[in-house]
Amino acid sequence: MGASEAVLLEAPTMFDLDRCIHCGLCLNACPTYRELGLEMDSPRGRIYQMVRVATGEMPVGPAYIEHVGLCLACRACESACPSGVQYGRLVEAARTQIEQSVERSWLSRLVRAVVFGPLLESRSLLRLAATLLFIYQKSGLRRLARASGVLKLFGKLGKLERLAPAAEFPTFFRHYGRTYPADGECRYRVALLGGCIANVTFARLHEATVRVLRKNGCEVAIPDGQTCCGALHVHAGLRRQAQRLARRNIDTLLDGGYDAIITNAAGCGSTLKEYGELLADDPQYAERAARFSRLVKDVNEFFASIELNRNLGPVPAVATYQDSCHLTHGQKLRLPPRKLLAAVPELKFKEMPSSEICCGSAGVYNVVQNEMAMAVLEKKMRQVNGTGADVIVTANPGCMLQLRAGVELHGRGQRVSHVIEVLDEAYGNHRGR
Ligand code: SF4
Ligand code: SF4
Numbered sequence: 001m002g003a004s005e006a007v008l009l010e011a012p013t014m015f016d017l018d019r020c021i022h023c024g025l026c027l028n029a030c031p032t033y034r035e036l037g038l039e040m041d042s043p044r045g046r047i048y049q050m051v052r053v054a055t056g057e058m059p060v061g062p063a064y065i066e067h068v069g070l071c072l073a074c075r076a077c078e079s080a081c082p083s084g085v086q087y088g089r090l091v092e093a094a095r096t097q098i099e100q101s102v103e104r105s106w107l108s109r110l111v112r113a114v115v116f117g118p119l120l121e122s123r124s125l126l127r128l129a130a131t132l133l134f135i136y137q138k139s140g141l142r143r144l145a146r147a148s149g150v151l152k153l154f155g156k157l158g159k160l161e162r163l164a165p166a167a168e169f170p171t172f173f174r175h176y177g178r179t180y181p182a183d184g185e186c187r188y189r190v191a192l193l194g195g196c197i198a199n200v201t202f203a204r205l206h207e208a209t210v211r212v213l214r215k216n217g218c219e220v221a222i223p224d225g226q227t228c229c230g231a232l233h234v235h236a237g238l239r240r241q242a243q244r245l246a247r248r249n250i251d252t253l254l255d256g257g258y259d260a261i262i263t264n265a266a267g268c269g270s271t272l273k274e275y276g277e278l279l280a281d282d283p284q285y286a287e288r289a290a291r292f293s294r295l296v297k298d299v300n301e302f303f304a305s306i307e308l309n310r311n312l313g314p315v316p317a318v319a320t321y322q323d324s325c326h327l328t329h330g331q332k333l334r335l336p337p338r339k340l341l342a343a344v345p346e347l348k349f350k351e352m353p354s355s356e357i358c359c360g361s362a363g364v365y366n367v368v369q370n371e372m373a374m375a376v377l378e379k380k381m382r383q384v385n386g387t388g389a390d391v392i393v394t395a396n397p398g399c400m401l402q403l404r405a406g407v408e409l410h411g412r413g414q415r416v417s418h419v420i421e422v423l424d425e426a427y428g429n430h431r432g433r
Helices: 031-036 043-054 062-070 076-080 087-101 106-121 123-138 141-148 150-154 156-163 203-215 231-235 239-256 266-272 286-295 299-305 335-342 370-387 397-410 419-428
Strands: 178-180 188-192 218-222 260-263 296-298 317-321 347-349 391-394 415-418
Touching (some): 031 370, 043 062, 076 087, 141 156, 203 218, 239 286, 260 286, 286 296, 299 335, 317 370, 391 419, 397 415
Parallel strands (some): 188 260
């Protein structure tokens, strides 16, 4: 069997579905159930529908597509489940099944073909998209569009404008192919993954990540042949495309002799750590993919596992932390970011109630299910405001965008930062730097 013929998990299996004992302990952890109170929009209800589809009692029809589509794939239910249901795996398989069953309009097919095809992989197309965004944001066009109310004419698209990231120039692509030495003694050799859109919208965060890694004795390589991790493809049910990207990243990074492959995006990290599973049935790549996944470390996880450089200066602020679903539920990493924040002098930490509940970002969820995403966000911002924090810290660029929109709509002027940006600021504030 060749690589392209690898067996794919293209529908939820009864083996996985049978793990659910219908206890309902996951219900309160589920943001869509909390919002709507409907069993069919709870993890247990979705599993019930998946079983009915698997046994042929229900078609892959509009109702099924709607309820599965409304799931944030946040995996909070997985953390709550006493029976070890792998809900993330189930929902991804259900989406692959839906993707293969539905007839999409030509426009939807075109948009998906462009976004999930060349756009996320092409540096020149990403730069072009960022340039257009930059012109819109900096030329006064955005101010005009917002003030004139013209955005309302675009309906859903107009509402999404608020979620658009800021284009950042120069982009991070200029660092591709380079290796930066450790500050002082070299303790580790690591590779940094730039992802896709983050290269043009979170370029400064990536640069801060390089700085903080170097401060901690890492030689940092940004290998040139790397590409998008495929997380968005997996979430959209496009497993074959994700597999193609995974093979390319493995070929580029695995044999570099790195101690770790680092990502600062929790969503990417979850998928990178699942390459082993994604390519499990590919005889040429299964072993390499499993080895690759073992090397992947979320940047918080990495720093929490090494002896941290304590030359941190003060960051006088009150901070709260919003768990990124793919870090806390997907990778089971709740403590590392908190441990890092606790190391920063003069940073007062206020824990937020329900910080483990999704903010509504969830990959492209806030774009395709904007109404639910905004309802979830509004609740989240009430919790944030209740802490009195002036900095909201999180560990995923997608969550940062969603929380920034939350601050704009319901907040009190809070700053939204990645854990790494707080550390970078602390190193910058150290007197002996
Ligand atoms: S993944 Fe999140 S939104 Fe989906 S069923 Fe589980 S808890 Fe609910
Ligand atoms: S907690 Fe687990 S076993 Fe119980 S209903 Fe939810 S998914 Fe099923």
